[in-house]
Amino acid sequence: MDSDGDAGGAVRLLEVTKRHGRGSAAVTALDDLTVDFAAGSFTAIMGPSGSGKSTLLQCAAGLDLPDTGDVRLDGVELTRLGEAGRARLRRERVGFVFQAFNLLPALTAEQNVALPLRLAGRRVPRAALRGALAAVGLEDRARHRPSELSGGQQQRVAIARALLHRPAVLFADEPTGALDTTSARRMLGTLRGLTDRDGQTVVMVTHDPIAAAHADRVLFLADGRIVGAMERPTAEGVAARMTQLEQAA
Incomplete structure (x- = not known):
């Protein structure tokens, strides 16, 4: 695989269109979308249900191909x-974290990683x-099995697993969805630390302001297009923007 380098860009989607279904039943999930994710940045993607968030993540990570455009x-x-x-490429340069931890119960944390x-x-x-394991603060839990760990600790094991091969980009799809408030806050602090301390690029789909x-910035999607962005976001500002989008949907 040849690489000619993207000036500071870890991921770039250029004029990407993706449709699901065929004929009159076809739905446009991404509509001529162009976006860059800078290396060493933490980006959150938000939007109403059906706005194209998951499709964007799948195309950016190489899990799916667009109908037109370049990734x-x-x-x-x-x-x-x-x-x-x-x-x-996914195996060597991409890390994935999902809402489900997907840990094997018979294996220790380090064996799962x-x-x-x-x-x-x-x-x-x-x-x-x-x-x-140290990157996610679990070096002292290496020999614990999932049943001996909290939900937040299990999710951090999943992050460690995604980081083991030093991916260029860590994609997270609703990573806090199965966590309580305290565990979610600690896990998000872990992701924030990976960017601040290690320069890890993180792209996260979430519904939670x-x-x-x-994140460093939030991208807002509606009908497969980016309709806004917020730098240095606050939970209140994000919630207000999401309310506007959902009322307009």
């Missing part, structure tokens, strides 16, 4: 790759494993 991730043009190439690389037949350096307020 560039870490300097690589995704739309020019076959499925095997996209799978390799190492599992994807082991399944890929790759050796897991001990120092990298310790470093990933409090979660979005941890």
Whole structure:
């Protein structure tokens, strides 16, 4: 995979259109959308239900291809790759965190973190494993199984798993959805710290204004288009903007 570098951009979508369905039943999920996610930034994506948030995330991460337009991730043009190439790029340069923790209950925290690389037949350096757990503040929970961890700690194990191979971009899809308020706040502090301390690029889809307020900026979607952005967001400001969008939907 050749990379010709994007001046400071970890992910770029250029004039991306994506439709679901066919014929008269087709729905335009993304409508000629152009957006950049700078390296070392933390971006939250918000919008009413059906606005295209999840489709944007899937196209940006190479999980799906647009109908038209280009997607560039870490300097690589995704739309020019076959499925095997996209799978390799996701494995090597992308991290995923979802609402579901997806931890195996019989494995310890460190075994869960190492599992994807082991399944890929790759050796897991001990120092990298310790470093990933330390990055999320769980180095002292390495030998605990999921049942011995709180929900927030389990989600942080999932983040450590996503960080183990040092991804160019960490994509998070509603990562606080299954957490209580205290656990969600701590987990969001972990994501914030990854950007501030380690320069990790984070792109997060969320419906929660409090979660979005941890980001450097919030992008607002409606009908597959970006209809606004907020730098240095506050929970109150985000909530007010979302209320306007939902009333207009």
